[in-house]
Structure formats: structure tokens, C-alpha cells
Amino acid sequence: MTNRHLTPSGKAGMDESSPLASSPLSRRAVLQLAGGAASLAAIPSGDALSADAVGTEALPVGSIRLIVNGESKELELDTRQSLLDVLRETLDLPGTKKGCNQGACGACTILVDGRRIVSCLTLASMYDGADIQTIEGLEKNGELHPLQQAFVAHEGLQCGFCTPGQIMSGIGCIAEGHAGSPEEIQFWMSGNICRCGAYPGIVEAVADAARRT
Structure with a gap:
């Protein structure tokens, strides 16, 4: 038997002693709550979710050899790692910056083998045996690379975060023969963003180093 009674208007109503009598929930809300409870009841308990049920995969590990700044490195690494993460986290070479990723x-x-690449989109496992040069390898016998010197002389930096990438790209730009004019440098260096806006100094630095190379 339901707890119903006649209201002053003569219509059937909920008994005041019922716990739902004073509830602000609508009939739709009550049905939704009941459905949610039924769904939860159908989920296996934590004990039922064993390791076998969930499945465990071993990390895909591979062996590669990299020549980094003239030094041979034998590495065991997750084959899904980017070259950027291997340089920064495995080889402790944080000069190469992680910007947008x-x-x-x-x-x-x-x-890499003399060609400039963005290392965040590059799997390290693709470059077994490759010759890799980073900003840390430019200084020789205590002397800065000519382009590093030019960046200082022409104030081609402000905060400095993008500078390693700018310099490595500038070296590649010069080696490719794309530093014949300021306009050409701007075009072939357009993939390197300086959020501080130090572009005039960067272009002057690359042009200066190109003349002295």
C-alpha cells in the first residue's frame, strides 16, 4: 500500500510522513538517480579488476647508438621517446629547449647529420647512428662559435629561451647557402619564433657570421 492521502483539493497526494514528501527532487530526477545506481551496481568490484583483466604491456624498449656532440652514446630507451626528450632527460643536455612541443x-x-630539424617531433629510434649537434657542442677550446659571438655582438636575444634553437637554425641556414641577404635570412629562419621580437639582431647576427664563415 502506498502512503497517499487526499489533499484539501480532493486529489491524491503523498503522505507527509514519506521521506519523499519534502524532497525537492522531481520524478524524472528520482528515476535518473535510480538508473545511475543500477549502472554502478553492474560495475565489477576492485577485486574483480585484476592485472590480467586490465592487461599490462611491457614498454617498447630498443637499443640505439647516437653520436652527440662528437661523443658516441649507447642507449636503451623507450622507442616512443622523442629525440628532444632523450637529449634533455636521458643525456642531460637541457640547452635544447622544449617550447610548444x-x-x-x-x-x-x-x-642531425648537418641538417636542422625540430627534435620534438622526431623519434630518437629513427636516428640510430646519426651525428647530432646541440648548442652544448658549439664551444671549442673555450671559444664560442662565430654565430654565438655574433648573437652577443648584435644583441640577437632578450630572454634567451629561443636562442639555442635560433643559433642552431642559423648555422643550418648558413650551411644551406640561405644567408645571402636579410630577406633571405628572414625567410629561411621563419620557422624559429622569438616572442621577445629580437628579429633585427638575429638577422644581423646570422648575416655577420655568414660573412665570416
Whole structure:
């Protein structure tokens, strides 16, 4: 028997002693709550979710050899790791910066076999045996690379975050023969973003180093 009674208007109503009599929930809300409870009841308990049920996969590990700044490195690594993460986290070379991590800003530019690439979009496992040069490898016998010197002389930096990528890209730009004019430098360096806007100094630095190379 339900707890119903006649209201003053003569219509059937909920008994005041019922716990739902004073509830602000509508009939739809009550049905939704009941459905949610039924769904939860159908989920296995924590004990039922064993490791076998969930499944465990071993990390895909591979062996590669990299020549980084003239030094041979034998590495065991997750084959899904980017070259950027291997340089920064495994080889402790944080000079190569992680900016957008989407290949759009150029902060992670390095040279691989003499060609400039964005290392955040590059799997390290693809470059077994490659010759890699980062900003840490430019200084020789206590002397800065000519382009590093030019960046200082022409104030081609402000905060400095993008500078390693700018310099590595500039070296590649000069080696490719794309530093014949300020306009050409601007075009071939357009993949490297300087959020501080130090572009005039960057272009002057690359042009100066190109003349002295």
C-alpha cells in the first residue's frame, strides 16, 4: 500500500510522513538517480579488476647508438621517446629547449647529420647512428662559435629561451647557402619564433657570421 492521502483539493497526494514528501527532487530526477545506481551496481568490484583483466604491456624498449656532440652514446630507451626528450632527460643536455612541443616554434632545433630539424617531433629510434649537434657542442677550446659571438655582438636575444634553437637554425641556414641577404635570412629562419621580437639582431647576427664563415 502506498502512503497517499487526499489533499484539501480532493486529489491524491503523498503522505507527509514519506521521506519523499519534502524532497525537492522531481520524478524524472528520482528515476535518473535510480538508473545511475543500477549502472554502478553492474560495475565489477576492485577485486574483480585484476592485472590480467586490465592487461599490462611491457614498454617498447630498443637499443640505439647516437653520436652527440662528437661523443658516441649507447642507449636503451623507450622507442616512443622523442629525440628532444632523450637529449634533455636521458643525456642531460637541457640547452635544447622544449617550447610548444608541436614543431611550431623552433626552440628545439638541432642539427642531425648537418641538417636542422625540430627534435620534438622526431623519434630518437629513427636516428640510430646519426651525428647530432646541440648548442652544448658549439664551444671549442673555450671559444664560442662565430654565430654565438655574433648573437652577443648584435644583441640577437632578450630572454634567451629561443636562442639555442635560433643559433642552431642559423648555422643550418648558413650551411644551406640561405644567408645571402636579410630577406633571405628572414625567410629561411621563419620557422624559429622569438616572442621577445629580437628579429633585427638575429638577422644581423646570422648575416655577420655568414660573412665570416
